[in-house]
Amino acid sequence: MSYMATKRCSSPPFFVYVCLVLFLGPNLAALCTAQVQFSYSGFRATDVTLDGVAAVRQDRLIQLTNTSDVKGYAFHPAPLRFRRSPNGTVQSFSVSFVFGIQSDFPDVCVDGMSFFVAPKKSFPGAFANHFLGLFNDQTDGSPDNHIFAVELDTFMNSELKDINNNHVGIDINSLRSVDATMAGFYDDENGSFTNLTLSSGQPMQMWVDYDAESAQVKSTMAPLGVDKPRRLLLSSVNNTNLSDVLEEPSYVGFSGASGPLTTLFYVLGWSFAMDGPAPAINITNLPMLPQGHPKARSLVLEIALPIATAAFIAAVGTAVVLLVRRWLRYAELREDWEVEFGPHRFSYKDLYHATEGFKKKHLLGAGGFGEVYKGVLQASKLEVAVKKVSHESRQGMKEFITEVVSIGRLRHRNLVQLLGYCRRKGELILVYDYMQNGSLDKYLHCEEEDKQSTTLLDWTQRYGIIRGIACALFYLHEKWEKIVIHRDIKASNVLLDHEMNGRLGDFGLARLYDHGTDLQTTHVVGTMGYLAPELLRTGKSSPLTDVFAFGTFLLEVTCGQRPVKQHGQDQQIMLVDWVLEHWHSGSLTQTVDRRLQGLYDNDQANMVLKLGLLCLHPLPTSRPTMRQVMQYLDGDMPLPELEPTRLNFNMVSMMRNEGFSSAVMSYPDLTTSIGTFSGLSGGR
Template structure:
């Protein structure tokens, strides 16, 4: 009997599941919608779903009342699904938000013990991150909470079982018309549309946002490979959760569509309910009677003149410059006044460093309280204007996790200012060499160094091959690699960068860069290309592994040029003697040997012998083994001699040369250039 009941139960569940495989609903307004409301949630007279109102520290939940089966019973995989909704968030203060709206998939419509405020009515301090929660959420958050590692106070995030997003991004959309990203403000009071789509076979979750009346962009804001089968337990509920804090933020949903195994039906935007009118109603103008017209006019004119003088003086103090090219290339433009306040008037105690092209200050933006780095181009920099424009045009549109993000810029008379993400751990150069200002020396571990090398390689691959144009950095070195709070390396300072279209030949330019990182052919032909960046990256790898600058003037003649010294030690089978002594023996020998050899390979004097960055990254990731250096014609240049290891031993044969300049290219006979090296490590 028990077996029959179990079989019948399974059959009934299979019938119910098959009925829900193509379940869909579309609500153009909620006046007659079949939904479950809890807490502050209510439906207005015109069919608007109002999640929150002026009541503080309260929760709100709205759900489709029937549980949905997301899993295929035969395979256990999660079905594809899609949902879209139009929402609006209105704050009583234009720059201060509150807990946002979360679209949620959850095993229950009830959340016992959940708290309001920044917990968004979903969790409390004791159950955050519990795998037993089985909660999937897409948050629209307008409140910066450092406890949850929020990136800012205006972001979209994907949450699993907690409110620390596994992936998030500042709120923006990619326009299919002008092919640019445009920022959005969640608490603007303007309606926006969000799409959440899961591809079951590909196990990919996409989140896209756009303003009201703008079609769904082709490129999503967030895209994440995630198998939901380990999180979803059948059945599950879909809906919205929200909460209020101490600032009044009214949150509305105008329409909602959902579909299992297909694309959610389009909302009829013309049928969606209207949002409430913002601001107080216009008051009837009261005409004052009995005041002499002439006296009133004189008083008004006097007040206007005083205001004009005040405004003119204030504008002169914070006057800015705007030119036509900025309309095409400029990212977000900051007000000079905001940067002046952020850096406390560019005080010396906020100074982070001084470079060849200006001074860099730490700042805190007055509105968002975001920490930034403000680069102020020096007045006496002859190439300041040109380099400023180069940074605006190039890095202003680059988006990569290992590239320092240019948040915006400002121009004021002769001053040029760039605003970057603040990198709390400073430059790699300082951690490798300069620790005079620290009470305890901080030694980067090999694991951290190896990760930083791979970070920079990933950034260069993006610049050379993956962006819309080829970007040649031309100044890859440790002082231009900054470290974020997780000690990830980010490539910065694009003041010398050059761009050209894929498939075209780069133009000849002035030779610029830093001695020790310059490819030898660059000084001869003056053409920067990806291969010259690869050479600099090779010098950079040796620098990080050995803890020494590429050229060390005060070192012995044998050790003055780092690349030559490492190559000499390799030829003698002693390559590990070049490892930074500060590491001791705390490193993986196979990784260290690979990095040292790869540094030599990338620093090859013949450009075509250097691997492209895609191949370099494959070596670093261990996808393919690095080739034997003995077959690549490597030679050392020490004290005016060429050392070539003999076959089967670490002995060397010697050719005397007379280089005219340290680091310059040497022309060798074909027999030397093509000699086959063997031996060494």
């Protein structure tokens, strides 16, 4: 390890020093500190400043991440001045670093790391995942960031216009790269391009140079031990004048961020120079990346142990029986068209071991949809929820798997991540992130189901969950590349993570039952109390039917009551009608969950209840969009002033006015038809 910082100032005679002070004034200090360079081959804890989960390991590696959904940072301790004078232009500078990326799965890696120049040593509010710990969905793209970065991205995120899942990008104040290219290098001898897989687990070297004269960023890379290629990998076509970006002084460093799967980002060596080439990194002194890959070791054991066991079996007949049993246990249904979905497919064997053979002790829930189990993937130790769904035919299966893979690309902090799928004969298996605090409904209705052991959610937590689910629906309806209609929004489909943040689950699952189905059928798709009138009449879903269900969800969370409550043997009370009655009588806040004992924001609760009623308007065109709902919840737009008489609708009379038959309006019949579906999309 070496470190060098030079100040190109000699010890002049006294009169020369006086002249410099008089004529150069404050610029003298800037000139003396302009030439800065350093070089590290391995690191000590005192060499860098760390933040997040980053750490300097005993083997002298900087490890930026250590598990899933985390971020970490490593900074050069002292700020650097990139200008010779306060109003001058940013000088040329040069960076070189050696890095390595390892994933639990050789073919799947999320999300990436970056070298950056930033005005501060902290990134408050920045998200992990695809924002690489630098920005969030609000700050991304803001000129106030004053951040330059070079990203090494291992996940293709369509929201950020990524070119693929293995690229190098130049970023200015945003993760939408101004220029990007596939990771690799050009051979100096024959000029051929060689692709480099960033997540290969092998060390690689990266060179980044900023040319102040042309205002261009130039970059190249190569496997460790290969000299810096003469031909550039990436030279910014767009103007990247960092004089318009960087503040004075600024910090240089690295960030790493992982998504739902554990990905480890390492820095082995680093050199930097201002206004000159970065010093060569002494690769002979570099630390070694951790050897071996958990998945690879697991595969070796899985292959070696059966072979070693078979060697001790004398009877060929016994060996054949064992092999046949093994094949039947892990047999999967695979077709040629599934090859394109690659890493989104899990092996049944991995899921079988993750759930200990789908033992009942791991069962989280069951219903018409099938069963949901908690599992732990052996290779990555990642906790997952494994959902088994029956299917009887191949009709529409390819289209559905395409949708599953597409939905798996949804990335939002308030959505339960769909990781992938597996297929067996007559059975489809979906794999989700596991939410350790379970579904929201057990907290809202704990007095009915478990009065002693369930934690009561306070108003701040409830409002945070409401806003989170609204944000997720806004993303599904308007911010993703396609429109996604959830179709079964309810408390049991809202799951709580370790911080009690609400995440919407089961999005898209209902589509399995829609392929090849007549959308005009009278079989009701949804859950009683959440069904929009037009959905009951036509069977067709839209974003506004989601808004209707979200309105019921608002009342349910605020009141702590189920959407439909049995009263006696033959009578059912609709929650919306009960809330409307209190609004008519001027006692709307009396509907707020009594268990809160008055500890809530009165104006906020009133607004949420009225917003819920507005979302439940029988006319679809009178309901707000989720964009408007977010504006109401964030206080960016006042809620429309509505008199109770203008929302004086009773569910039964409302359906009659909409032209529903008596069979559809019959609550027992409706409950029966819904029961077959509500199990399909239960709350796990």
